[in-house]
Amino acid sequence: MSALTATPPRLSMTQVLLCGAAVVTLSMGIRHGFGLFLQPITTDRGWTREAFAFALAVQNLAWGLAGPVAGMVADRWGAYRVLLVCGVLYALGLAGMALSASTLGFLGSAGLLIGLAQSGCTYAVIYGVIGRNVAPEKRSWAMGIAAAAGSFGQFLMVPVENGLISAFGWQDALLILGACSLAILPLAFGLREPGLDGAARRGGQSVTAAVREAFAYPSFLLLTAGYFVCGFQVVFIGVHLPSYLKDNGLSPQVATVALALIGLFNVFGTFAAGLLGQRLAKRHILAGIYLARAVVIVIFLWLPLSPATVYVFAAVMGLLWLSTVPPTNAAIAQIFGVQYLSMLGGFVFLSHQVGSFLGVWLGGRLYDATGSYDVVWWIAVALGIFAALVNLPVRETPIDRSVRPAMA
Numbered sequence: 001m002s003a004l005t006a007t008p009p010r011l012s013m014t015q016v017l018l019c020g021a022a023v024v025t026l027s028m029g030i031r032h033g034f035g036l037f038l039q040p041i042t043t044d045r046g047w048t049r050e051a052f053a054f055a056l057a058v059q060n061l062a063w064g065l066a067g068p069v070a071g072m073v074a075d076r077w078g079a080y081r082v083l084l085v086c087g088v089l090y091a092l093g094l095a096g097m098a099l100s101a102s103t104l105g106f107l108g109s110a111g112l113l114i115g116l117a118q119s120g121c122t123y124a125v126i127y128g129v130i131g132r133n134v135a136p137e138k139r140s141w142a143m144g145i146a147a148a149a150g151s152f153g154q155f156l157m158v159p160v161e162n163g164l165i166s167a168f169g170w171q172d173a174l175l176i177l178g179a180c181s182l183a184i185l186p187l188a189f190g191l192r193e194p195g196l197d198g199a200a201r202r203g204g205q206s207v208t209a210a211v212r213e214a215f216a217y218p219s220f221l222l223l224t225a226g227y228f229v230c231g232f233q234v235v236f237i238g239v240h241l242p243s244y245l246k247d248n249g250l251s252p253q254v255a256t257v258a259l260a261l262i263g264l265f266n267v268f269g270t271f272a273a274g275l276l277g278q279r280l281a282k283r284h285i286l287a288g289i290y291l292a293r294a295v296v297i298v299i300f301l302w303l304p305l306s307p308a309t310v311y312v313f314a315a316v317m318g319l320l321w322l323s324t325v326p327p328t329n330a331a332i333a334q335i336f337g338v339q340y341l342s343m344l345g346g347f348v349f350l351s352h353q354v355g356s357f358l359g360v361w362l363g364g365r366l367y368d369a370t371g372s373y374d375v376v377w378w379i380a381v382a383l384g385i386f387a388a389l390v391n392l393p394v395r396e397t398p399i400d401r402s403v404r405p406a407m408a
């Protein structure tokens with residue numbers, strides 16, 4: 001019996017979820033607080049908001065571009081190797097953010113290093129481990145658990161980061177966070193899959209064939225287009241909401257509470273999306289999420305701005321924040337199988353990060369050009385409607401490899 005057809009040894013679901021959730025909690029939690037550093041860093045260094053925003057835009061783009069490669073390595077040789085390297089890169093990038101005295105140095109650390117780190121210690125790589133070690137009937141639910149952990153990380157880490165900035169200043173806060181990110185290294189060994197190495201994958205579908213199959217399949221392209229919108233919306237809001245609120249006369253504490261509420265309510269939103277993915281068509285879940293985001297933003301812009309309306313907006317948006325992640329990745333696993341799940345998830349996430357690049361950069365660019373975030377808010381509304389429409393035709397049935405993928 002070949003290595004491909006034999007049933008490979010599995011990690012326990014409990015171990016995968018505990019270690020995977022802890023990694024995502026830490027890696028996603030730290031990055032969700034980067035918006036809190038925008039004003040203190042730009043004020044201290046004398047930089048424009050666009051300079052800060054461009055570095056985070058490059059971070060998101062580097063994350064996306066490196067994602068398929070990190071996923072391919074994780075699928076072939078094991079996620080733990082990728083996590084070890086990326087945990088070190090995360091620490092170095094945070095230290096570089098603290099010590100960079102020029103925008104070029106900040107771009108290299110906050111942009112390139114942290115972007116590369118995030119490509120290997122967030123959802124795509126963790127979801128590959130989940131897909132290979134959790135039974136199909138529980139896969140969407142398990143992905144929801146991991147996504148909820150990332151949301152809990154936001155709820156936990158945003159107040160922590162705000163407290164660190166207040167107590168130690170923004171530079172020491174970043175150095176402390178860099179030390180905390182090294183906890184990813186011991187957690188990586190809990191995700192070391194027995195028997196997963198390059199030799200074990202030989203004889204199955206090749207990487208090239210898997211990529212060609214996916215990009216010839218219309219539903220993969222539709223999921224990819226929808227994920228672009230997800231990236232644009234959440235990164236624009238996550239990075240620029242604190243400055244938007246301060247520009248409108250609200251205290252920094254309101255922004256901190258709002259970001260924490262997004263994280264708290266997204267714990268419930270992502271878990272619910274994963275749970276519903278076991279029962280409902282994932283395309284309908286995704287279309288509903290994107291349409292609801294557009295409606296929520298419109299109501300937020302129309303209502304008078306106050307702490308109360310900000311908190312309600314944050315809570316409702318939190319339910320929708322990363323709830324696209326479990327159904328999107330579960331749909332990819334359902335269509336193409338789990339052999340190259342991290343890699344294919346990485347390609348879809350690349351689209352997410354192109355959207356993130358534009359969301360965070362346009363936020364800063366258009367603010368500097370117009371003195372307002374209004375245009376970007378309305379772009380986010382239009383894109384939400386677009387994403388709702390493109391997810392509706394997605395076909396979730398397993399691909400039939402007895403026919404040409406392009407004919408599916």
